[in-house]
Amino acid sequence: MRLIFLGPPGAGKGTQAQRVSQRLGIPHISTGDILRQAVADQTPLGQKAKSYMDRGDLVPDDLILGLVRERLQQDDAQSGWILDGFPRNLSQAQFLDTLLAEIHQTCDRAVNFTVPDDEIVQRLVARGRQDDKEETIRHRLMVYRQATAPLIEFYEQQSRLLCVDGSQEMDAVTEYLSQGLAA
Numbered sequence: 001m002r003l004i005f006l007g008p009p010g011a012g013k014g015t016q017a018q019r020v021s022q023r024l025g026i027p028h029i030s031t032g033d034i035l036r037q038a039v040a041d042q043t044p045l046g047q048k049a050k051s052y053m054d055r056g057d058l059v060p061d062d063l064i065l066g067l068v069r070e071r072l073q074q075d076d077a078q079s080g081w082i083l084d085g086f087p088r089n090l091s092q093a094q095f096l097d098t099l100l101a102e103i104h105q106t107c108d109r110a111v112n113f114t115v116p117d118d119e120i121v122q123r124l125v126a127r128g129r130q131d132d133k134e135e136t137i138r139h140r141l142m143v144y145r146q147a148t149a150p151l152i153e154f155y156e157q158q159s160r161l162l163c164v165d166g167s168q169e170m171d172a173v174t175e176y177l178s179q180g181l182a183a
Helices: 013-024 031-040 044-055 061-072 090-102 117-127 134-157 170-182
Strands: 002-006 028-030 081-084 109-114 161-165
Touching: 002 013, 002 134, 013 028, 013 081, 013 170, 028 031, 028 061, 031 044, 031 061, 044 061, 061 090, 090 134, 109 134, 109 170, 117 134, 134 161, 161 170
Parallel strands: 002 081, 002 109, 028 081, 109 161
Antiparallel strands: none
């Protein structure tokens, strides 16, 4: 099973990705984790990414795409994976489709976690991180929706989209996901 988990920050993607990853025995691949690992391992791409990160700049798409390419070709990802935090926009989704064709893999489903904005704000403010102020969160949600709206439509047109109400209790979301993925 090869899955893409989409959803705004605080929607529960990471938690559900860990649960489904354990249940299916496939790796949970977070682009943030890939970046940190590549930097720690001092791979050529990791060293390039570090220079952007050290300046506080966003790591460019081409570097992220290279890291994803490397990760999906590792042995543990051959039987399946869950991508969390990638793709973030339509051009990344199109690149991913091309990459998967090149490495003879396909994406089975894109799972979109939906949660009302007010609930996301409550969840993230409760985390207590420095950058989790209500105004900042609402801005991040607006930016997220602008970038991912075309992405949701892209996977919907390919009949690969599964929408999940992420505002339900955690176990209910996991159960719904299990049933939806089995269908």
